[in-house]
Amino acid sequence: MNKVNAANSIKNRFQEIEKKMGPFNRKEVSFKLSFMKIKDIQKELINELLELIESNVGNYFKSSKLGWNERKKMRDLKSKNACYLIIKDEDLLAGFSMFKFEMDFDRAVLYCYELQIKEEYQGKGLGRHLMRCMEELAKIHDMECIVLTALANNEEAMRFYEYCGFILDETDPQVKDYKILSKATTK
Numbered sequence: 079m080n081k082v083n084a085a086n087s088i089k090n091r092f093q094e095i096e097k098k099m100g101p102f103n104r105k106e107v108s109f110k111l112s113f114m115k116i117k118d119i120q121k122e123l124i125n126e127l128l129e130l131i132e133s134n135v136g137n138y139f140k141s142s143k144l145g146w147n148e149r150k151k152m153r154d155l156k157s158k159n160a161c162y163l164i165i166k167d168e169d170l171l172a173g174f175s176m177f178k179f180e181m182d183f184d185r186a187v188l189y190c191y192e193l194q195i196k197e198e199y200q201g202k203g204l205g206r207h208l209m210r211c212m213e214e215l216a217k218i219h220d221m222e223c224i225v226l227t228a229l230a231n232n233e234e235a236m237r238f239y240e241y242c243g244f245i246l247d248e249t250d251p252q253v254k255d256y257k258i259l260s261k262a263t264t265k
């Protein structure tokens with residue numbers, strides 16, 4: 079628990095990662111990446127994040143047993159200790175990830191709750207870049223692994239996570255609708 083508390087109380091070590099990874103440019107477009115805690119996120123942005131989730135994966139939720147529950151999603155987005163990596167193209171939202179440092183069973187983990195890239199920005203390496211940043215954050219905060227829950231019917235996301243090196247986690251409950259995946263932190 080101490081590692082998790084430490085990771086949550088430290089102000090912002092994202093600058094270290096930005097320095098290490100350098101500016102994120104793709105085909106003449108220079109994306110701006112920022113790290114934010116939930117308390118720094120304004121209402122308009124949180125609404126935009128929710129809209130992006132619904133347009134990207136709302137249908138996958140609706141066609142699974144979990145269903146789409148907007149109020150619950152908003153509660154999750156606003157939950158304590160939620161951390162955000164936001165990618166913008168000028169002033170336009172291009173994508174984001176939401177994660178938390180937390181205990182998962184007896185492991186200190188970086189739990190990735192959301193990874194969403196706007197359709198017009200998909201396939202440009204933004205998702206992989208956000209994942210690499212989370213991998214670095216997990217490493218500097220000494221988390222054992224990155225864990226995430228993926229809807230089994232979202233085959234593209236499953237392939238993307240496989241490409242990133244995720245495997246079925248030991249805590250996966252073997253149910254039909256979703257899979258729990260993880261990737262160990264490299265030392």
Ligand SMILES: CC(C)(COP(=O)(O)OP(=O)(O)OC[C@H]1O[C@@H](n2cnc3c(N)ncnc32)[C@H](O)[C@@H]1OP(=O)(O)O)[C@@H](O)C(=O)NCCC(=O)NCCS
Nearest residue numbers: 134193194195200201202203204205206234235237238241
């Ligand atoms: C899944 C998602 C996060 C991937 O991000 P992205 O920015 O589009 O992907 P990237 O451009 O970073 O791709 C990186 C690599 O992953 C691979 N990849 C990406 N999407 C893939 C897919 N659908 N199938 C197979 N491989 C894929 C690519 O081969 C690429 O490798 P390359 O650089 O050698 O070509 C993004 O497409 C997305 O937001 N999708 C909709 C929402 C979603 O499903 N979110 C995740 C679950 S909640």
